[in-house]
Amino acid sequence: MNRVHPVKGQEGAGKGTLDSDAHDVAHAAAPTLALRIAFLVLCTLGTLLSADLLRLHVRVHTDSNYHALCAISETIDCESVAFSRYAVVAGLPVALWGLIGYLVMGGLCIWGLNRVRGASVWPFGILFLLSLSASLVSALLFSISAKLIHSLCILCIATSVVNFSLLALTIAELKRLKIGPISALREEARQLPGRRGSVSLFVVSAVVLVAVLKLTIPPYWHTEITEGPGGVLTGRNSEGAYWIGARKPVIEIAEFSDYQCPYCFRGHLQARKLVYEHPDSIRLVHLHFPLRQHPEAFQYSKMAYCAGEQGKFWEGNDFLFTNGRRPEPVTPQEFSSALGIVPAELTACLERETTRTAISEDMALGNSLNIQGTPTFVIDGNLYPGSIPKSVLSPLMPNGSLPHK
Incomplete structure (x- = not known):
């Protein structure tokens, strides 16, 4: 084989x-x-x-x-x-x-x-x-x-x-x-x-x-902006600044803000929420502090002021905080149409020197307080940049806590 x-x-x-x-x-x-x-x-x-x-x-x-x-x-x-x-x-x-x-x-x-x-x-x-x-x-x-x-x-x-x-x-x-x-x-x-x-x-x-x-997932990013005062008292103080909230406040919050500031919208929401939760205890006073680096901020402050001259300051305040940071500027025509105010009166108010003076006086007050940025809140003489700490409010209330509606 x-x-x-x-x-x-x-x-x-x-x-x-x-x-x-x-x-x-x-x-x-x-x-x-x-x-x-x-x-x-x-x-x-x-x-x-x-x-x-x-x-x-x-x-x-x-x-x-x-x-x-x-x-x-x-x-x-x-x-x-x-x-x-x-x-x-x-x-x-x-x-x-x-x-x-x-x-x-x-x-x-x-x-x-x-x-x-x-x-x-x-x-x-x-x-x-x-x-x-x-x-x-x-x-x-x-x-x-x-x-x-x-x-x-x-x-x-x-x-x-x-x-x-x-x-x-x-x-x-x-x-x-x-x-x-x-x-x-x-x-x-x-x-x-x-x-x-x-x-x-x-x-x-x-x-x-x-x-x-x-x-x-709830739409937690949808922040509701009030269309108006919502029944909360509004007025002007002795210096001419617009306020919303309590007639006889326990706490008064002065808000120095800028309608083009990236942080101010959040501060606006926080402050307005406090007012609506405690309308008989808290008063919010708005003071204009437009920053130089924001090209439309001074004009927006004048527009809000002039809306107030027609009884729509807080409606204008809400509108400008909502739309102030968009790329295209808010025009007086759009502003008057959204608020339902008289366009001719708005235009005339924007051109008045007294309007510019009112904004400049708020800015001068902020500078005298050494405010460095917006938003800055002033409570009982103390400055709180950025937001209002909860710990600040409670001790100022009579019973040590914020009352609820």
């Missing part, structure tokens, strides 16, 4: 070939695994940043005494960005959309980890599309912050860095696999029938999550 004997060195050569193939696969998988883990780490970082931005958004809208560490100046102020109308899209905070996006991309990345050895493009075609979309949204939001809100958010910039880094990683992975984004998406589309159940479950879960969030 003839036997076939292996050629000397043949067995060893075959084993060497297998080892070489395994080494090549492992060598190819190593950078893929590293890139995917890096992508997952960035998704985790983005999730944490978005969660903190969402926390900031909630606190800014629900806690009038909250002050974020990232609110450094008027130009670097995450609170102003969070308080703007651009911070909510399609009924949910932008930060929450970001959180969902990072979870979706992270989930897809985890899904693709078990396909590293097969050198599969999945899911980097889809991840390229998602990270590109996230980067474009980041660029748009940065432009809005810079040009419309006139304040930048450090945490938002950090998420932008994460988004562009995610895009760079997807490009690096597709380049390593020697496939373009369009081809990668086509390849993944061809693979969808084999993953129909898993993909459907993933998509349905994401849609259900968004639907549940929209149904369960």
